Amino acid sequence: MHAGTVTPRKTSKAASLDGRTLFCDAPSYFGAAEGMCMLVRHFLRQHELPEIAFSTELVVRECLNNAINHGNRHDPRKRIRLFVVAEKKAVRLTVEDDGDGFNWQEYSTARLPGNTETAGRGLAVIASYARHFEFNRRGNVIRVEIGTKRGKRGKR
């Protein structure tokens, strides 16, 4: 068992819990999310998952962006938490925010926004790269699985 702690920002906490699991806890702003993404890149390199490095980092970014923008509504007193588990040919990740959640059943990830729309693609990106994804009932936790072969659109 291996355990270690890395602190990318003074206000962030990160730990590799057992060598295959990364946990980060940070305040809700983009600078802290950037630090989390750096840790995820490093973590994926450690676990030799280059085939899904881009897709995993992209999905992490989209989940964190949603947590900051829509979940915690840019309130830096609220936190975002990220768990990443590396498996042999897949990554499972969970992002949780302190917000009220949202009614995810109302959102269709199958439909992309119009091509002049400047926002609203976050879930579509996640759906494109995830083998599977789901929200908790409240809508403040998303769990995503990314495989080494591009998966089908996720269940919600």
Next chain:
Amino acid sequence: MTTNYRLDRTQSNCKVTVSGALTAIVIPEIKEALRKEIQQPTNELVFDLRDTTMLDSSGIGLLIATSNTLAQKQGVLRVINPSHEVFELLRHMHLVSRLNVCPTSRQG
């Protein structure tokens, strides 16, 4: 990850070079720089993504917003030299044609 961007203008054409990640944290600054830049007459604005390692939905939003603004002034946006991963992302979002993304040898 450090992101650098550079704007080069030649008469009514402009080239934006982004090194690093074109993602949420850098969008406000680049957006403001572009807003000022395209106040000048601009026929064509090229995003050179040769050294862009990551693009997220916020970065895509910036590309579309810039394209929208240019279109109002009869200008056009092009995207050149995306990595294979960035090209695939834009393809999945059905934006290759919309953003005039030029496939290059980097797509493999």
